[in-house]
Amino acid sequence: MTHLQSLKKIGITGQNGFVGQHLYNTLGLFPEEFERVDFQKDFFESPEALDHFVKQCDVIVHLAAMNRHESQEVIYQTNVDLAQRLAASLERTSSKAHVLFSSSSQEERDNLYGKSKKEGREILAKWAKENGGKFTGMIIPNVFGPFGQPNYNSFIATFCHKLTHGETPTIDNDGEVKLIYINELVKTIIDEIRSGETKEELVIPHTSVNKVSEVLEKLNDYKAKYFEGGEIPELKTAFDYNLFNTFRCYFDIKNHYPVKFTQHTDPRGAFVEVIRLGIGGQCSFSTTVPGITRGNHYHTRKIERFAVIKGKALIQLRKIGTDKVLDFYLDGNEPAYVDMPIWYTHNIKNIGEEELFTIFWINEAYDPADADTYFEEV
Structure with a gap:
């Protein structure tokens, strides 16, 4: 078997959704192990297009689903229908793909969204049993992280967006x-694929x-210290780090940076x-030195x-998976800084005629074995 043949070909329905985007981008960090098969939303409207997609895949991660709609019935019908269409395509193409399905911890609750996820899981499990396929039905708790849609993906996305856009979040239900x-x-998910x-x-x-109120308290602290004061707050736990990195991704980056420092001058300098x-x-x-660019990594x-x-x-930033480049011009006569959000590739270029002096701070010492540094041109 050649190296190229040994790549696992992975398709993700709902590739452009919150979880889909993150999974797609992360799979891209393993080019010697995985090949990504692009999915478009309208494939579900065409049996031919869906079959063409399914035929290419060794693994299909079925994430496409409706989470919010004014009608619970529409949510239910949509999600069950998507699972049925995928199962029908798997059957038509005699696929032997490993199908992973994202269900929800709401399966056991008395709502139509949870019911639709449970039925979707059962439809695809039945296909696997009857056709010799492989199936993983993942029951997933509430997910949060960067680039989630406010008022759709999670209460954390909503809180972060509001706090960084001049609004005040409210708590409807202060449960755990x-x-x-x-x-x-x-x-x-990648462990399960492997x-x-x-x-x-x-x-x-x-x-x-x-508790919802505890999360909001932390986010209010990040807003006061970091968003308004530029201070990196104390982050005691893995959850704190993850929440802080999530919060940082909701800034209107182009209008927030560069942030001017307070400069104190006297006869000494x-x-x-x-x-x-x-x-x-x-x-x-x-x-x-003039004309040189550093960075181009994320x-x-x-x-x-x-x-x-x-x-x-x-300084230039570009979010991975997008084309828009954000440009920031900084001048040592008015010292300023730009912070790098995660999943944004970034660089810095000397555009002056003299040497450029830059101070870099990063929250962890460099470890070549776990550098968390991925090279990509801005």
């Missing part, structure tokens, strides 16, 4: 919520339990505080600040 961070869920085992009812455990920390990390500086977990203190720089 079982949560999993999107990176943790994606890792679990194992290739049939598991009709795989309950994916939550990784934290939080100038003093500028670059970063105030509730956590540690690694601080470094670089000099860059991180999936690291928190990073670029501070220009001398010379002229262009």
Whole structure:
């Protein structure tokens, strides 16, 4: 078997949704193991297009679903119909793909969304049993993370959006919520793809339990300290890190950066505080000669600040999977910084005629064995 043939071909229905986007992008970090088969929403409208997609896949992760609609009946019918159409295509094409289905911890609740997910899981499990296919039915708790849609994917997405856009979040029901961070869920899905085992009812455990009011209290703290004051807050737990990285992705980045430092000058020169920390990390500086560009990489977990203190720089950011490039012009005469959101590839270029001096801070010391640094041109 050649190297190329050994790639697992993976298709994701709902590829452009919250979980789908993260899974698609993360699979792209393993080009020697996985090949991604692109999926378009309208494939479900054409049996020929759906069959063509299914035929190409060794693995299909079925995420496409409706979460919100004014009619519960429409949600129910849509989700069951999508599962039926996929099962019919799998049967028509005599597919032997490993199908992974994302169901919900709401399966056991008395609502039509939960019922639709349970029935969808049963439809695809039945296909696998009758046709010698492999099936994993994942029962997933509440998911949060960067780029979730406010008022749709999770209350955390709604809170983050409101706090960074001049609105005040309100709590409808201050219950305890079982949560999993999107990176943790994606890792679990990829582990299941690698194992290739049939598991009709795989309950994916939550990784934290939080009261809604406690989450809002943390986010209000991030807003006051970080969004308004530029301070990296104290982050004690994995949940804190994940919540903070989620919060950072809801800024109107283009209008937020660059943030001007407060510069204190006297006859001796100038003093500028670059970063105030509730956590540690690694601080470094670089000099860059005119015309040179550094960076062109992104991180999936690291928190990073670029501070220009001398010379002229262009800092560019682009969210992975999109084409829009954000340009920030910084000048050491007015020292300023830009923080790098996760999943944004970034670079810095000396556009002046003198050496550029930049201070870099990152929240963890560099580890070559786990660098969380992926190269991609902005």
